[in-house]
Structures are given as structure tokens and as C-alpha cells.
Amino acid sequence: MDRRVRVRFAPSPTGALHIGGVRTALYNYLFAKKHGGDFLLRIEDTDQTRFVPGAEAYIIESLKWLGIEPVEGVGFGSDASGGPHTPYRQSERKPMYRQYAMQLMEAGHAYYAFDTAEELDGMRERLKASNVDAKYDAITRSTMKNSLTLSEDEVQKRLESGDPYVVRFKLPRKEEVKFHDEIRGWVSFNTGQLDDKVLFKSDGMPTYHLANVVDDYLMEISHVIRGEEWLPSAPLHVLLYRAFGWEDKMPKFAHLPLLLKPEGNGKLSKRDGDRLGFPVFPLNWVDPSTGEMSSGYREAGYLPDAVVNLLAMLGWNPGSNQEIFTIEELIAAFSLERVSKSGAKFDQNKAKWYNQQYLRKLDDSALLPFLLKSLEANGLNTNFSEAYSLMVCSLVKEKMSFTKEIWDISRYFFLDPSEYDLAVIQKRWNEKIPALLKDIQTGLASEELLDAQSIERIYNECLTQNGILGKDFLQLFRVCLTGVAGGPPLFEIAALIGREALERRIEHAIQEFENLHKQ
């Protein structure tokens, strides 16, 4: 156990990385950092038929956005090679795997199989018909075309004539395979239930099982932290380490609980896309074959630290009541023992709450780029000073849950209201209002300095003059100035938008409200 901690995140680039995968990466990262070890990214692209262009770049960009950065691997590392175990893309490691398949063959742990897809289907159908588990195992392999049943000459001949073949693992007949999972404790399987998995495909590529074990060994991985969907193949991997004679270098396993759909059934999947009302991807993703777009946390207005925090708490807890963690605090507190065993449903409300918390902690200036981007999109970027925008950010910050809301809740700082909240007008309007608004208008016009205090003073004076109560009018006045029913403190808004805007907006309200309230 004094082995250097080295863990890896090993996604296959078959599409956008979904948040379950992100969480797996995060837990690996936290574990590595916690133990002063290494976190690496390996791309498992051994299935050429499922390759999706852009997926790898997407994974890398996602990890960078979230700050879950590997020290080695594709797209990372101190130099272009990615690190000392380059390459980190399994397709580029292709030439290395064959020798390991051969090593198993020579040791009698693997064999050639020549069965065609049709023959395999036939076998499965036959077994199913007789109510037996349809699998290529210790019994069925004796009825199939492989180097255990065919003569040596025949095998040689097939190999030489280029017949397609695969290499299968020769599973021990009836053996209890036990291993200790860092999260679940002892887990055991009987090899009688397993089958002779293909290790090496007819296209010359290894399957996941072979490539994964070989690479973990070569890259000196100390802990395999992955999703629970891999638990059933873990015994195979254990057996492979034994067959290779690498048992002393076998990593410890930790199988993470799955992230479930909020509506009840099944694990959260890539297909869920936007259906659920929250993103399942870190970044926006456009499916290159269908052109279909799925939204991501970044574009939905989440802050990366908030996403990291909420993902960390989904399936792990510190054992205390602390909910908000910086990444350093997460690293310090993290342990596999406190990862829960059962699947967790994603909670949108909690996610929103987390984002709000992080938004509020942000400097006003950190919000500025989001606002400036919106101003630019609306062609207003040259009309207002950056100092003005910064003040808007500070006023509006507490009202936001997501960065992308900033334009919607602050547009009235830049544009006169084009429409008004009718419900408020209808509820609060009465015949005294026009005179009151006029009074405020003239009061403001004759005041030299318009700051929040002076505006409020004038406002209150006019209220008393007109015999109107503040609670009956303030919200209407807010609608008059901003068009909407809620927002930051009104007199601060008024002070910021300034004399001309106030004059214009009050004048407009005097003309419009009378008609609007009748609608």
C-alpha cells in the first residue's frame, strides 16, 4: 500500500461526456490529489465503429472547464506527448496489445476462435431453446471452432490463409473469484456464470478488457475508480491480472454508484439530453451525425466550481453538515469509504441552489464578462461605460441563479421598458397615480443631485402629499421604471439609470399606465 497513487479516467470517445462520467473523473481527481498522486486521462477508442469526431476534444475541454485536470494523458501533460507512458490513446497503442494476447495464449489462458457471427448466433439460439444460459463457456467452447477443438494443422492453416479470428480468454471452470471493492467491501463471483470473453478482435484491436488491464498495468495504475456498470466484468479483470502474473501489481477497485434519472427509472443516459429540464452534459454538444444539439452546464449558466461541488456531493458526503466546499476542501475531505453504495438521483433544485451560492460569492467583476457579452449581442456595448455595467452586476448579483440570466434581469438598466407587468398595473393603479407620478417627475427635475437617498426622499414626500401609502405604490413605481415586478433595491436602480432615463420612463408611464390598467 506504499505504492504511488495513480488513477485514470478512461472514457471512450463515443459522444459527449455525460455528468456521470464527469463525476467519475472528479472522484478520480480528488482521490489522486488527496494522496499526492497522479490523475491521468486515457482515451479508450478501441471500437473503431463507434468513433465520434469531436468527442475527444469535447472531453478534454470539459475537464479543463471544470478544472479537473489530469497531469498525464491525451491533451494534457507537461509536453505534447502527454507524459511518460505515451501514447494515451488506445488506438495508437494498437501494436502493443497483440504480444499480450500471445502471452496468454502461450500460458494456456487464451485460445483462437474462428466462429463466424452466424455460428455464434446459432449456438446461442440452440442453447436458449434448450433453456440453458447462452454463453461461450467451458462447456460450449468444446463444440465451437477454436484452437481447443481444431487440430494444430487446421489452426495453422486457417491462420496462414488469413481466416478471421479472435482470441478468447479461457475461463477457469468453476472458481470463486473474490475481490475487495473499496466501496462495497468483498464481492464474489463464480466463473461458472461468466463466459470466455473476447480479448482480441478480428480487426486486430483489443477489446476493452484486454486493453484496460494491460494499460492499467503498464501505466502503473494503483486504483481503478469507475462506474458500477463495470462491476460484473471486474472478476474477469482480476483473472486477467492473475493470468498475466501481475497479481502483485493489481490495482484496488472502487465501483461508484450510478447517477439515476430524476423521474425514477434507469441510469441517466446520454440520450436523456434536454428532456429532463437540466443539462446532462458539461458543455453544449452537437451530435455530428444528426446535428442535434444538447445543452451543457456551461451554456446553461452554471459556474464550474458549483458543478464540481454539487457533483461531489452526489454520492459522497464528508460526514459533517458542510455543503459548500472549495476544491481544496474537497480534496482534503474526500475518501472512498464515504462514497455511498446506492445510486443517486440528480436534483435540479439543489443544483440551482448550489449555483446561486457560488454566484453570490463571486466578485462583481467576475460577472462583468457575461453582461458585456449580452450587451454586445444586443448592440449596446458602446453605449455604456464598463463602470456602469460593473455597478449593474453588483446590484443584480443576488437576484441571479445562473449566469445566463444576467441580461434578462438587467436589461432595464440599458433599455427603457418596452412592456410592463400588467398584473401589477391592474392591481395598483388608481386615479391618484398620474398626479403622483407628475409630482415625482417635477420633484426629481428640481433636485440637483440624484442619488438613491435624494430620490427616495422626493418619492416619500410626494407620497405624503398625495395621500398614498408606500406599500400600495412602490411596486407600481418599480414597474414604471423597470417594467418588471421584482429586482434589486429600487432607489439604487433609479440613481444608477440617471436623470434622463427617469424623466423618460416616468413620462412614458404617465401616458401608458392609464390605458394599460383597463386592459
Next chain:
RNA sequence: GGCCCGUUCGUCUAUCGGUUAGGACACCAGAUUUUCAUUCUGGGAAGAGGGGUUCGACUCCCCUACGGGCUACCA
């Protein structure tokens, strides 16, 4: 179907044999806010069912139910 993993408030979870079963989100009520929101206070809300073991079980064991995963020359 088979194998494996799991099961505490609506949701995320604490509890590692003895607690009025705690917290957070959400929800509801009240207070504060001349408006909305914020904030504060309070409230309702849980151990799947059945057997054991034990002086004592949410906690340990077994069975059942339910949920999930896997069962490809996909990862």
C-alpha cells in the same frame, strides 16, 4: 431468464447495536423588507415487508419485494 449490486423524509444524505432518527434542497407558515427577492424563525416529512440474532436493531444474518447494473468481436 441468469448473475451481481443496492433499499433512511419528495430528493441528496447523517447514524458505523442504545438518538425525541440529525442536516441540506424543495414545500408550507410567520417575522423582517414602504414592493418582489434576500434574510431570520418555525412546521410537516423517512428506516420496503417478514423472520431471526441480541437485554436492546435503521444498524448484524436470512427470506421476500422493489430498484439498478451486466449478460456483444460496445465501452
